[in-house]
Each structure stands twice: as C-alpha cells, then as structure tokens.
Amino acid sequence: MENKTAKPDGRRVRMTKMLLKQSLIDLLKEKSIHDISIKDICSGADINRSPFYRHYNTQFELYDDILEDITQDIAGIYASCAGEDYTAQSFLTEILRYIEANRETFLVILSGNSNVSMGETFNRFTNRFIDTENASELSVYIIQFIAAGMTSFLWTWLNKEKRRSAEDVALIISSIMTHGIKRSVTFAHSMQDKN
Numbered sequence: 001m002e003n004k005t006a007k008p009d010g011r012r013v014r015m016t017k018m019l020l021k022q023s024l025i026d027l028l029k030e031k032s033i034h035d036i037s038i039k040d041i042c043s044g045a046d047i048n049r050s051p052f053y054r055h056y057n058t059q060f061e062l063y064d065d066i067l068e069d070i071t072q073d074i075a076g077i078y079a080s081c082a083g084e085d086y087t088a089q090s091f092l093t094e095i096l097r098y099i100e101a102n103r104e105t106f107l108v109i110l111s112g113n114s115n116v117s118m119g120e121t122f123n124r125f126t127n128r129f130i131d132t133e134n135a136s137e138l139s140v141y142i143i144q145f146i147a148a149g150m151t152s153f154l155w156t157w158l159n160k161e162k163r164r165s166a167e168d169v170a171l172i173i174s175s176i177m178t179h180g181i182k183r184s185v186t187f188a189h190s191m192q193d194k195n
Contacts (some may be wrong), residue, residue, distance in 0.1 A: 110155045
C-alpha cells in the first residue's frame with residue numbers, strides 16, 4: 001500500500017517542479033531573475049508558495065535546478081553516444097537536436113536575464129564532462145575559447161526561425177574541429193551553393 005502512495009507523491013513533486021521551472025522560464029523571457037519574486041513564479045505556475053518552499057529557497061535555486069536538469073540530459077546523451085558507432089559529428093547532432101527541442105529554455109539561458117553569466121554556465125557544463133582542474137593552463141584556454149564560440153553560435157542559430165538542421169550544423173562544427181576554420185568556411189560555402 002505504501003508503494004502505491006509513493007508513486008503519486010513522486011509524480012506530484014515532478015509536476016510541481018515542472019510547473020515552477022516553466023513559470024520561471026516564461027518570466028525570464030521578459031525580465032531579469034533579480035526582478036522576479038517567488039510570488040511571480042508561483043502565480044505563473046498557479047500554485048501556492050508553500051510547495052515552492054518545499055523544494056527551493058530562492059528563485060536562484062530553482063534556476064540552478066533547471067541547469068542541473070540540462071546537465072543530466074546532456075550526460076545521458078553523452079553516455080548513449082559513447083559506443084564505437086558514434087562519431088563526434090553524430091554526438092554533436094544529438095546534442096544540437098536536444099538544444100533545438102528545448103529552444104525556449106536555451107534562449108532564456110543565453111539571454112542574460114538569468115542569474116549566471118553564460119561563461120559561468122558553460123564552465124559548469126564543461127567541468128562536469130572535462131577535468132579542467134587537472135588540465136594544463138593552455139588546455140583550459142582552448143576549452144574556454146570553444147565554449148565562448150559555442151555560446152555565440154547557439155544564440156545566433158536558435159534565434160533564426162528558419163535555421164539549418166542540427167545535422168548540417170554538426171557537420172560544419174565537426175569540419176572546423178577536424179580541418180580548421182579556413183577549410184571549413186570553404187566547405188560551408190560549397191554547402192550553401194547546393195541549396
């Protein structure tokens with residue numbers, strides 16, 4: 001009997017958190033996280049404040065939980081792509097499909113309305129997957145350079161209503177990583193000519 005009761009409670013908690021997260025994302029489209037109150041979030045989620053405080057103390061903790069969900073999802077994609085059949089390009093394609101499927105959330109994260117700068121956000125993601133603490137100073141610079149480029153790229157790509165597919169974009173990024181910028185620009189021009 002207890003087991004049956006635990007499942008609805010789990011569903012209720014997941015639903016409450018999902019509503020709160022969506023409310024915060026909707027509010028972040030319009031204003032900074034510093035200007036958003038718990039009352040605003042709960043009103044947008046159509047729930048009382050007490051369920052909010054059961055899970056979070058501040059809007060910043062709620063935002064961190066959204067980032068943690070994304071990190072876990074990306075870790076899952078990474079784990080599923082770890083087999084021999086996957087290439088860097090196929091992994092990038094899966095990541096870009098995930099980002100595109102969650103476009104609204106990523107645009108909010110990239111907008112600057114969140115609490116954490118994008119550089120810090122990407123540092124968090126990078127540190128989860130790459131041991132930057134034991135990497136050389138130059139390796140960390142390279143990782144940061146790539147993260148900054150990816151931030152700018154994602155913002156530009158996601159803001160286009162008519163954008164290239166995740167597959168096309170992953171192909172270009174893979175080309176840059178493999179062949180460098182100059183050859184990749186030439187390759188991109190040849191792809192453009194075909195369309």
